[in-house]
Amino acid sequence: MYERINGQIRAPQLRVIAPDGSPLGVISREDAMARAEQAGLDLVEISPNAVPPVAKILDYGKFVYEKSKKEKATKQNAHTTELKSLQVTIGTGEHDLELKAKNASTWLKEGHRVKINLFLKGRAKYLNESFLKERMERLLHFISEEYKVIDGPKKGPKGLTIVIERTNKK
DSSP: OOOOBGGGOOOSEEEEEOTTSOEEEEEEHHHHHHHHHHHTOEEEEEETTSSSOEEEEEOHHHHHHHHHHHHHHHHHHOOOOOEEEEEEETTOOHHHHHHHHHHHHHHHHHTOEEEEEEEOOGGGGGSOHHHHHHHHHHHHHHOOSOEEEEEEEEEOSSEEEEEEEESSOO
């Protein structure tokens, strides 16, 4: 969205704000344009939906620069969370589980969500669900970071799935 400046403003009456931030009141567009010209600055429509619209006398180039700087700063501070995946089977050894749990702990520390799949082959798909949950708990036991279960454990076509994330987000 861009702001209307100077001649682009169509409203006959404007609530005008001076360059120092003090309100000038509701004045005509022509009078506001004259004051902006007198100050050597631009008249920028800040809030077009207000009644009457709010305009401010300021340096438009500086205004755009400051606005883009703020947008860059907010983009830089935004952290995107990814959904990382781990896959284990019923027969995965203790050492391998420790390594996978170490990866999961690292991802949780970075603020990502972790999806853990207990992959089931053949007859293993029809095993007792409490046995399968116990196998999933074996891996969850090794995760050093504090976490909470968001989704699961759910049984799917490939096996059992659980999604976890860190509890204390900083």
